[in-house]
Amino acid sequence: AQSVAxxxxxxxxxxxxxxTVKCTYSVSGNPYLFWYVQYPNRGLQFLLKYITGDNxxxxxxxxxxxxxxxxxxxxxxxxxxxVSDSALYFCAVRGPASGGSYIPTFGRGTSLIVHx
Amino acid sequence: xxxxxQSPRYxxxxxxxxxxxxxxxxxxxxxxxxxxxILGQGPKLLIQFQNNGVVDDSQLPKDRFSAERLKGVDSTxxxxxxxxEDSAVYLCASRPLxxxxxxxxxxxxxxxx
Numbered sequence: 001a002q003s004v005a006x007x008x009x010x011x012x013x014x015x016x017x018x019x020t021v022k023c024t025y026s027v028s029g030n031p032y033l034f035w036y037v038q039y040p041n042r043g044l045q046f047l048l049k050y051i052t053g054d055n056x057x058x059x060x061x062x063x064x065x066x067x068x069x070x071x072x073x074x075x076x077x078x079x080x081x082x083v084s085d086s087a088l089y090f091c092a093v094r095g096p097a098s099g100g101s102y103i104p105t106f107g108r109g110t111s112l113i114v115h116x
Numbered sequence: 117x118x119x120x121x122q123s124p125r126y127x128x129x130x131x132x133x134x135x136x137x138x139x140x141x142x143x144x145x146x147x148x149x150x151x152x153x154i155l156g157q158g159p160k161l162l163i164q165f166q167n168n169g170v171v172d173d174s175q176l177p178k179d180r181f182s183a184e185r186l187k188g189v190d191s192t193x194x195x196x197x198x199x200x201e202d203s204a205v206y207l208c209a210s211r212p213l214x215x216x217x218x219x220x221x222x223x224x225x226x227x228x229x
Contacts, residue, residue: 004158034217043120043207043220044159051215090158102147102214103172106158 002027004093004107012113013081021076021110023091033074034092034104035065044090050074061085081114088112118142120221122208128227134196137224141189141210147171149218150183150193151207159207165191198228 003026013019025031032051036044048059055067065076076089088111092104121140129135141148146167151159162181163173167188176183180199185191195202205225209218 032215036217036220041222041225043122043209043222044218045220046217049215049217103149103161103164104218106151106160108156108158 002093002095002105004091004105006089006091006107006110008110009108010111010113012115014115015083016080019078019081019085019112019114021089021091021112023074023076023107024072025074025091025093026072027093027095029096031072031074032094032104033065033067035059035063035074035076036090036092036106038088038090038109047076047089081112083114083116086112086114120208120210120219122206122221122224124224125222126225126227128229129198131200131228132197134194135198135226136195137193137206137208137226139191139193139208139221141191141208142212142219145210145212145219146188147211148185148191149209150191151209153205153207153223155204162193162206195226198226200228202226203228 005024034049035047038044048057050057050067058064063078088109090109091107094104123138148165150162153159162176163183164171165185168185183193205223207223209220211218
């Protein structure tokens with residue numbers, strides 16, 4: 001079975017400082033990894049994904065994530081946080097298809113709060 | 117490109133009543149998902165459709181939940197009868213290709229009293 005752990009319920013950072021939101025995963029086979037962001041009363045929006053290739057993946061709004069196979073991690077990062085980055089962030093993983101379902105499993109989410 | 121449309125946005129019902137949610141995915145997206153997001157948790161898959169066929173409904177509480185996608189486009193999710201623990205946001209998502217990210221609607225927030 002595949003699973004995702006987001007160990008921090010909340011991350012606080014000052015505007016202009018770098019931010020990291022942590023994610024570790026467990027899956028059989030090569031992982032397909034995703035980060036999504038959710039603003040209040042909205043659905044999830046895709047930020048970035050890792051399927052293969054470079055371990056550092058760049059995505060929307062200046063976010064990037066680093067895939068580390070040995071540590072089974074896919075941490076989300078941004079060099080300089082903005083107040084508008086404050087939202088709920090979800091990491092998701094899926095493995096190679098099983099029965100054709102390709103179902104991603106989501107973590108419980110991390111609330112990012114960027115202080116002015 | 118129009119996004120995934122869901123209605124209603126909010127619904128309040130009493131326990132043991134029934135409720136239905138509607139989803140219209142992005143045009144051309146063959147795969148459609150329904151997720152349940154309880155406050156403070158990540159989305160949990162209820163059911164996945166590929167066109168009008170069910171691919172995975174292993175986590176759908178079939179004694180009270182049902183879903184259909186008759187023509188491979190719109191989908192409805194129904195709960196009958198509702199329980200207090202069904203209070204959650206119900207998210208619909210679609211994707212065009214196997215490795216594509218999911219496109220989510222804004223969800224329907226259900227409150228069962």
